[in-house]
Amino acid sequence: MDSSRITYTYENRSDAPMELWLSAAPGTTDIQFTHVEPSHEEAHPFLGELFYFRLDAKESLRYEANYSSPRASALTEEARQYFLRNSALVPVDEGTKQKAEQITIDASTVKEKVFAIFSHVKESFRYSSQIKGRGTGITLNTGKGDCGELSAMIASYCRSLGIPARVMVGAFKGSFQPHAWNEVYIEEEGWMPLDVSVSMYTFFRHPLRNIGSIVRWGAFRNRARYFGEIESGRVVFSIDPERELTPAYIDREDPTASMTFPVGGEEFPWGQESLDGKAPYMQPIYPRLNGELTKIKQRDVLGSFRVKSNQLIDYVTSQTKIFAFTIAAALIYLSIGLNLFNIALPSMFETVLSGATVVALGIFSLLTLIRREFNVPLLILCVLFAFSMLSFIMGLITSA
Numbered sequence: 026m027d028s029s030r031i032t033y034t035y036e037n038r039s040d041a042p043m044e045l046w047l048s049a050a051p052g053t054t055d056i057q058f059t060h061v062e063p064s065h066e067e068a069h070p071f072l073g074e075l076f077y078f079r080l081d082a083k084e085s086l087r088y089e090a091n092y093s094s095p096r097a098s099a100l101t102e103e104a105r106q107y108f109l110r111n112s113a114l115v116p117v118d119e120g121t122k123q124k125a126e127q128i129t130i131d132a133s134t135v136k137e138k139v140f141a142i143f144s145h146v147k148e149s150f151r152y153s154s155q156i157k158g159r160g161t162g163i164t165l166n167t168g169k170g171d172c173g174e175l176s177a178m179i180a181s182y183c184r185s186l187g188i189p190a191r192v193m194v195g196a197f198k199g200s201f202q203p204h205a206w207n208e209v210y211i212e213e214e215g216w217m218p219l220d221v222s223v224s225m226y227t228f229f230r231h232p233l234r235n236i237g238s239i240v241r242w243g244a245f246r247n248r249a250r251y252f253g254e255i256e257s258g259r260v261v262f263s264i265d266p267e268r269e270l271t272p273a274y275i276d277r278e279d280p281t282a283s284m285t286f287p288v289g290g291e292e293f294p295w296g297q298e299s300l301d302g303k304a305p306y307m308q309p310i311y312p313r314l315n316g317e318l319t320k321i322k323q324r325d326v327l328g329s330f331r332v333k334s335n336q337l338i339d340y341v342t343s344q345t346k347i348f349a350f351t352i353a354a355a356l357i358y359l360s361i362g363l364n365l366f367n368i369a370l371p372s373m374f375e376t377v378l379s380g381a382t383v384v385a386l387g388i389f390s391l392l393t394l395i396r397r398e399f400n401v402p403l404l405i406l407c408v409l410f411a412f413s414m415l416s417f418i419m420g421l422i423t424s425a
Contacts, residue, residue, distance in 0.1 A: 027257045028335040029198065033088040033309060035328035037080040039317035046270050047088060048263035048307040049074040050195070052095040059087035067271060071104045072264050077272055086328075088309075091335060092260040097215040100189060107265075108189040108210070113288070113300050114266045115180045115192065116161060122185040135188055136217075139209050142182045143219055143252055146175060152225045158287030159305065172205045172222040173266065173306055179207045179221055193218075194306050195261040197242070198343070200331045203308045205266070206255065217253050224251035240350045240389075243398020256398075258343075260332050262309035267300055274299040274313060283321040296326040346392040353385035380417055387414020 031053075037043050047063075049056060050073040061084060063076040078086060111117035128145045129138040151169040161177050164170035170178070176192045183190035189210035196202050206220035226234040242256040280294035287293065288305065295305075296314045304311035310328055318325060334340040356378060363370065370378070390407035391414075393399055399407060 028091055028093045029258055029260050029332050030335050031088070031090045031092055031260055031309075031330060031332055033328060033330040034085065035080075035088075035310060035312075036085045036324070037083060038325065039315055040082045041315045041317045042082060043080050043315045044313040045078045045080060045086065045310055046268075046274075046304060046307070046312075047076040047078065047086075047310045048072075048268060048304075049076070049090060049309065050092075050261040050264055052261065053090050053092050056088070056090045059089070060085050065272060071101070071107070072268065075268065075271065077270075092332075094261075100210055100215075105189050105210075108191045109184050109187065111184075112267050113303075114160060114305065115177050115184065117181060117184045121181050125182040125185040128182065129186065136211055136214075138186060139183060139188060139211070139217075139219070140252060142179060143221055143224075146178050146182075146221050147224055150175060150178070152222050159293070160288055163287065172220075175222045176205045176207050177266065179209075179219065183207075183209050191216075191264055192266045193261050194263045194266060194308055195259055196308065196330065196332050198258040198332050198334065199241070201329055202332070203327070204259070205306065206251075206259075218255045219253065220251040220255050223255075239398075239403065240347060243393070243396065258332070258334055258339075263307040266306045267303040268307055268311075270299060270302060270304050270311070274302055274304070274311075277313070277316060279316065281316060281319070281321065283319070284326060296321065342392050342396060346389055346396070349385045349388040349392070353382055353389060356382040356385065380421075383410075383413050383417045386410040387417075390414070 033047075035045065051071065053073065056074075058076075061078055061080060063078050065077040066074060068074050080086060109117070125142065129141045132138040132141045149168075150164060152171065152175065153169040154171050156169070156171050156174065157163065157167075159174065161170075161174060161181055164174040164178055173192070173194075180190040180192050191208050192205055193208055194205050197204055204223075206218065206222070208216040208218050211217050223238060226238045242258075276298040277294070280297035284296060285292055285294045288300070293300075293305075296312045297316075299305075299311075308327060309330070312326060314321065314325060334343065360378060360382070362368075387410050390410035393403065393407050394411065
């Protein structure tokens with residue numbers, strides 16, 4: 026079973042105490058806290074554990090845990106109703122129901138309806154990390170959203186049709202790679218993953234993101250990528266973007282303007298108020314800042330984390346693959362720059378530059394093939410690059 030290691034750190038930069046809630050989704054084990062222990066903790070039957078901390082001035086929290094996707098289990102009636110409910114970030118009303126019925130008019134099975142919704146969101150909206158607020162209303166008005174908003178759109182439409190859907194708030198492997206995606210419940214299959222935002226990383230719409238996602242996570246062989254299949258190594262911090270907090274979250278009466286933007290049509294000071302006692306998008310924490318900071322930074326509301334594979338071979342081959350591609354890309358850019366400015370190098374340096382590029386691309390290709398992270402076009406390229414590297418090495422051996 027694929028297992029990942031989560032390392033999370035948070036520092037109270039202010040000169041006064043503050044409060045913080047931390048979520049650990051089902052599948053999180055071997056939890057360890059350093060520097061400070063939770064003042065309160067509780068377990069939820071299908072949302073996982075919730076920890077509450079009071080951090081003194083300048084005090085830091087370090088949290089480490091292992092994560093593996095939990096085994097599938099039957100959906101209880103309590104969980105079914107929870108993942109069908111109407112909420113601030115995932116609205117379920119007559120308007121969303123009518124739109125969902127319109128989108129799925131030609132679909133008959135539950136899975137076909139989910140795919141119709143997935144395709145509609147993918148084709149009708151644009152991914153953007155530069156959003157001005159939270160909530161599906163903003164996405165509908167602007168035609169764009171980040172992973173959180175697009176996932177909320179999927180969940181909203183599915184729930185409107187009576188299909189249990191949840192938003193998985195978590196991260197990719199690597200240093201601070203927060204992300205959100207969906208799981209929908211299909212009676213015959215259980216919880217099925219789908220990720221509409223990453224599926225938008227097509228070469229013609231988002232060329233750099235497309236190349237980056239393939240290098241980091243590989244390419245899927247089926248054309249309906251990220252529908253029913255996601256790459257391994259992700260971790261989940263919290264299930265659902267609105268988690269009820271205990272002890273109760275007390276909103277600040279005088280929130281600072283920093284880190285304030287619309288949520289559901291109203292101005293929301295992140296880290297200073299809650300959504301009616303609920304925390305939005307815990308990755309994996311939600312703080313109650315004390316008002317001492319005049320300028321709130323991203324690390325004050327999110328902290329910092331790193332996710333890496335617990336399997337040594339997987340970790341080493343993955344990092345080597347990414348490193349080899351990075352080196353190859355840098356050398357290619359260098360060659361292009363030299364040609365653009367008509368800079369001639371001594372023949373020996375040109376040979377070294379060309380050979381290093383071939384070797385770097387070859388290593389990337391071999392590891393991509395070994396890790397089976399390719400589709401047909403990438404397979405063809407990797408085979409060509411691998412043979413080019415072997416040919417180059419054989420040439421060196423022969424000439425020696």
